[in-house]
Amino acid sequence: MSIKQISVFLVNKPGTLKNMTGVLAAHDVDLRALSLAETKEYGIARLVADDTFHALNVLRDADFVASVNSVIAAEVPDEPGALDNLLQIFAEEDVNIEYMYSFVLSGEDKSAGMIFRVSDADTAEPKLRNKGLRILSQDDIAQI
Amino acid sequence: MERYYQKDIECADRASIQAIQDERLIKQVRHVWEKVPFYRHKMEEAGLTPSDIHSTADLHKLPFISKDDLKDQYPYGLLGKPLKECVRIQSTSGTTGKRVVAFYTQHDIDIWEECCARAIVAAGGTDEDVVQISYGYGLFTGGPGLNGGSHKVGSLTVPTSSGNTDRQIMFIMDLQSTILCCTPSYAAYLGERMKEMGYTPDQIPLKAGIFGAEAWSEEMRTDIEKTLGIKAYDIYGLTEISGPGVSFGCSAQNGMHINEDHFIAEVIDPETGEVLPDGEYGELVFTCIDKEAFPLIRYRTRDICYLTHEKCSCGRTHVRMSKPKGRTDDMLIIRGVNVFPSQIETVLMNNGYAANYQIIVDRVNNTDTLDVHVEMTPEMFTDNLGEIQERQNVLVDDLKSMLGLKAKVTLVAPKSIARSEGKAVRIIDKRKI
Ligand SMILES: [Zn+2]
Numbered sequence: 001m002s003i004k005q006i007s008v009f010l011v012n013k014p015g016t017l018k019n020m021t022g023v024l025a026a027h028d029v030d031l032r033a034l035s036l037a038e039t040k041e042y043g044i045a046r047l048v049a050d051d052t053f054h055a056l057n058v059l060r061d062a063d064f065v066a067s068v069n070s071v072i073a074a075e076v077p078d079e080p081g082a083l084d085n086l087l088q089i090f091a092e093e094d095v096n097i098e099y100m101y102s103f104v105l106s107g108e109d110k111s112a113g114m115i116f117r118v119s120d121a122d123t124a125e126p127k128l129r130n131k132g133l134r135i136l137s138q139d140d141i142a143q144i
Numbered sequence: 145m146e147r148y149y150q151k152d153i154e155c156a157d158r159a160s161i162q163a164i165q166d167e168r169l170i171k172q173v174r175h176v177w178e179k180v181p182f183y184r185h186k187m188e189e190a191g192l193t194p195s196d197i198h199s200t201a202d203l204h205k206l207p208f209i210s211k212d213d214l215k216d217q218y219p220y221g222l223l224g225k226p227l228k229e230c231v232r233i234q235s236t237s238g239t240t241g242k243r244v245v246a247f248y249t250q251h252d253i254d255i256w257e258e259c260c261a262r263a264i265v266a267a268g269g270t271d272e273d274v275v276q277i278s279y280g281y282g283l284f285t286g287g288p289g290l291n292g293g294s295h296k297v298g299s300l301t302v303p304t305s306s307g308n309t310d311r312q313i314m315f316i317m318d319l320q321s322t323i324l325c326c327t328p329s330y331a332a333y334l335g336e337r338m339k340e341m342g343y344t345p346d347q348i349p350l351k352a353g354i355f356g357a358e359a360w361s362e363e364m365r366t367d368i369e370k371t372l373g374i375k376a377y378d379i380y381g382l383t384e385i386s387g388p389g390v391s392f393g394c395s396a397q398n399g400m401h402i403n404e405d406h407f408i409a410e411v412i413d414p415e416t417g418e419v420l421p422d423g424e425y426g427e428l429v430f431t432c433i434d435k436e437a438f439p440l441i442r443y444r445t446r447d448i449c450y451l452t453h454e455k456c457s458c459g460r461t462h463v464r465m466s467k468p469k470g471r472t473d474d475m476l477i478i479r480g481v482n483v484f485p486s487q488i489e490t491v492l493m494n495n496g497y498a499a500n501y502q503i504i505v506d507r508v509n510n511t512d513t514l515d516v517h518v519e520m521t522p523e524m525f526t527d528n529l530g531e532i533q534e535r536q537n538v539l540v541d542d543l544k545s546m547l548g549l550k551a552k553v554t555l556v557a558p559k560s561i562a563r564s565e566g567k568a569v570r571i572i573d574k575r576k577i
Contacts, residue, residue, distance in 0.1 A: 038529075042520075044527060064557075117527070
């Protein structure tokens with residue numbers, strides 16, 4: 001049930017991120033979430049798209065090196081302490097977070113989404129779900 | 145069973161080869177003395193006349209000609225026949241950016257194409273094969289040379305030229321091409337692309353590849369052979385001497401047979417010009433003994449290799465040259481250490497990466513710096529920055545043990561390294577600018 005994230009290698013030069021988003025835009029890929037991790041010379045853009053395989057194909061055709069991996073997307077209610085509660089659950093279930101980033105969920109309740117990269121998304125997910133976390137599926141992502 | 149295009153000459157005994165060379169050399173020296181003032185001046189300067197050359201044993205007396213001479217004599221200074229008898233030129237940009245223009249009579253084209261035909265047959269080619277030529281056509285000799293050779297063998301020739309990878313793959317699969325001719329780096333790229341598209345080696349109809357025009361390592365050969373399911377053969381040549389087919393690999397895959405009935409090879413010490421014995425690395429020098437329009441005598445190729453007259457298991461008797469390990473002008477001296485691009489290629493291949501790299505040498509505060517740019521590949525990439533940095537560090541360590549000096553490794557975007565006529569620009573030496 002985990003969702004697919006695409007990681008893309010980018011060199012730290014002016015315009016490289018724009019090149020990537022340009023390719024995606026030209027092929028009507030809708031981004032749901034995007035985050036960047038970088039060193040001085042290069043970085044990784046991580047993104048969640050409405051259609052993962054379409055996005056991956058257009059990026060590779062445009063000569064980007066990109067890979068796909070599973071991440072957990074969880075809903076975080078718009079209330080004080082929500083993220084803290086959520087991280088508490090991860091701690092209780094002994095799920096180690098490699099990195100996380102947030103994205104916006106539409107809807108009236110103004111809740112946010114968080115993407116978590118954990119060492120093993122498939123075993124972590126049922127544990128988190130049992131604790132009452134609302135975990136988003138690939139379909140949920142496509143429909144945002 | 146080994147097959148030959150011209151068995152009589154390819155497997156001739158040493159004495160016959162010697163006799164052909166002696167006769168043709170004497171004739172050629174007389175020819176250039178009469179027809180090319182440049183040669184006459186050079187010989188006069190050395191105190192020589194054609195009557196001093198009795199056999200190949202006298203070859204070492206003749207002066208060398210260098211790439212700079214070609215530049216000075218550009219375009220017509222070395223012509224050995226009236227233009228009226230010339231039917232073609234081919235041209236190449238030297239590493240220094242100066243163009244070389246070589247001329248051919250119909251006889252010269254025939255010799256060249258015959259050499260390529262020998263290479264194709266040595267790679268198993270027959271008139272039943274489909275030979276796809278993915279070398280560039282045009283001024284570059286790769287496409288036209290192999291094209292002519294393939295015609296002579298009677299193979300079905302598919303002149304795709306270079307580039308347009310998806311179309312290349314379509315032709316390989318649709319026409320069931322059996323022999324692929326291109327640069328080794330392009331073969332590696334085609335292989336990767338076909339693998340990505342889901343083709344397994346046994347689905348790919350190719351059985352052999354004839355690869356040349358740039359340096360490649362044994363690791364790269366193994367890699368290409370595995371992904372495409374072929375046997376990979378070397379071919380060597382240079383526009384100045386004719387083009388591909390000056391020498392070619394055989395079933396032994398251990399050096400390339402030089403077509404000695406047309407070209408005499410010597411290996412010299414690049415510093416002293418002294419001729420070196422078999423087995424010693426030095427600069428390769430060629431003398432064209434029966435070319436008419438562009439008859440180079442003792443031309444210094446700048447390629448570093450060695451020769452061997454040892455018997456080859458394929459039955460051919462012509463001398464073999466090792467795959468050049470670099471060029472005298474590619475050989476970089478960095479902090480007093482000799483560095484060849486092929487060593488860097490080997491490190492990358494050993495780590496399972498494509499050899500897409502560029503070497504940037506500079507001098508900062510009177511110290512040479514070596515920066516190796518490596519194009520990111522799917523094999524090197526992970527979603528974890530720390531792991532990418534770890535892989536980068538492994539490359540730094542491996543380069544240090546291979547080269548004996550510390551290099552910086554910079555990861556760059558795929559396909560971002562500049563290419564010139566299909567060949568990647570491997571070296572940028574800013575110390576010279
Ligand atoms: Zn042989």
